[in-house]
Amino acid sequence: MPKTEQTQPPRTYSELKTWIQEHYDSLPKRLQSVAAFALDNPDVVALKTIAIISEQAEVTDSTLVRFAKSIGYDGFTDMQSVFQESMRYIPQPYAQRLNRLETDSQSEQSALHKFSQAASNSIHKLEQQIDEKDILKASELLSKARTIYIAGAGRAFPVTTYLHYNFLKMGIQAVIIDGISDTMTEKAKLIRKDEALIAITFSPYSAHTKELVDTCLVNEVPVVAITDSTLSPISRSDDLHLEVVEEEVSGIRGLSATMCLALCLAVETGKLTSKLTPKT
Amino acid sequence: MPKTEQTQPPRTYSELKTWIQEHYDSLPKRLQSVAAFALDNPDVVALKTIAIISEQAEVTDSTLVRFAKSIGYDGFTDMQSVFQESMRYIPQPYAQRLNRLETDSQSEQSALHKFSQAASNSIHKLEQQIDEKDILKASELLSKARTIYIAGAGRAFPVTTYLHYNFLKMGIQAVIIDGISDTMTEKAKLIRKDEALIAITFSPYSAHTKELVDTCLVNEVPVVAITDSTLSPISRSDDLHLEVVEEEVSGIRGLSATMCLALCLAVETGKLTSKLTPKT
DNA sequence: TATAAAATGAAATATTCATTTCAAAAACAG
């Protein structure tokens, strides 16, 4: 029989979480599976039955009960109640309304709340406002490129590195264009017709990136632009531009929606590329 | 036998609510009790058993079952599942659409929709699961540092650059630690007690970052960790770790929620720093 | 490698739970 904790088991979710973190390493393999699953899917543990949970966590029924007992609970039911309590008093439908009300009335709101709200809104707007076909066109263009160059400085730089990372992971040759303004333009001049450029700029616009785009367009290099407005200097009729507007909170803009768009672009490009080159 | 609705019962909480409001007046007395109780205590209906609910609503077991059937459900269990789903982190309207789309149109959903959905969900989870105090503690710690060092490679690198950008914009000295593994550890050894480190890692974990964290902790350098699980090797009891779980779409994870958290951390740190140094 | 200890899965058991049944009470119509 496995040793069971003598002390009283955690009676709140956050205590339980702490317990799991502290004991995870010393837990048997299957119990670790349960631990990881529980932390990842607390709602499933709270609402479903042993049979369903154990199936999803890929363990047997007994293991779930053992897990609960090893923490010190009477059994699974006892532990489940802790997960359930953690969900209560935060009913989803009310939470939404509360959000709106509080946003209007109380100016002193937690930063996390304000920013996550803004991020969430921005993502929804993105989904509604962007034309799916534009993303597909862009990825088609990119999938044909031998090498994808990516440029975007300042606030756009994280997007640049994110795209770069994703392309590389998908086996697509990608290069970041950075450095001093002069050097960047020099680098851009060397990009060939069968390659492509992704340029990311937000207001306040960096003149460098605009220069880069122009250079490429002159050389007939395909350009995909990610901007926060069609009025952005780098959006022109002869390139493809994808527009993301990040909602601002007291003058500060996030990047959540932009990152989402970037991921989409990368994934779609990846799909097409793998079709073009069936065997790696 | 009581008349039962012939039409299909509501499959979302908000539909169910509407149904109850519309039929309330024509319901028998005890069923009215149940209706009122259910609208007032949806969480109890979602989580507890017939016995407990009927006791709290001051009706008998049978009445509860009858109530469910009179709406058109198979039985109480069927109705309860609607209440349960309303508590989960899956936003109601989309879950519905997804189900329908998946059933008839072969799960061929636009990538943009899937990713923005995942991003949005991740942000909501972040908001609910993270402890606001942890962010404040972390920013307090960071605001006291003369220089903030930031480390995070691979998928975490965009987060690193984002934090770096924001700190600099706020007039906070920040340095990115990158380069070859060996060099990184060397750099970390030079960080002093009155400085701080932010480490960002996601699974699959890079061993380098863990090494970095350990080095700093040994030297008593304050460490703030951003990870995607409390089981991450860099989360330890003696540092501050902030947890973000990005929902995955066919194995691919975004960064939207993480970026949101990063922004919060930077902004809170900025606030505190400006208080500490009133005049620049 | 041999032995003990721990972990695990499958099946049996016991419990809890939802559902149905049926008789009594209440409401209603003539």
Next chain:
DNA sequence: CTGTTTTTGAAATGAATATTTCATTTTATA
């Protein structure tokens, strides 16, 4: 009132669930 229908509650039934047991496998230890 009287007979009929609807509503209701208590108990019986049947189904699902959690828990325990035990044989087997795995892991650790000497």
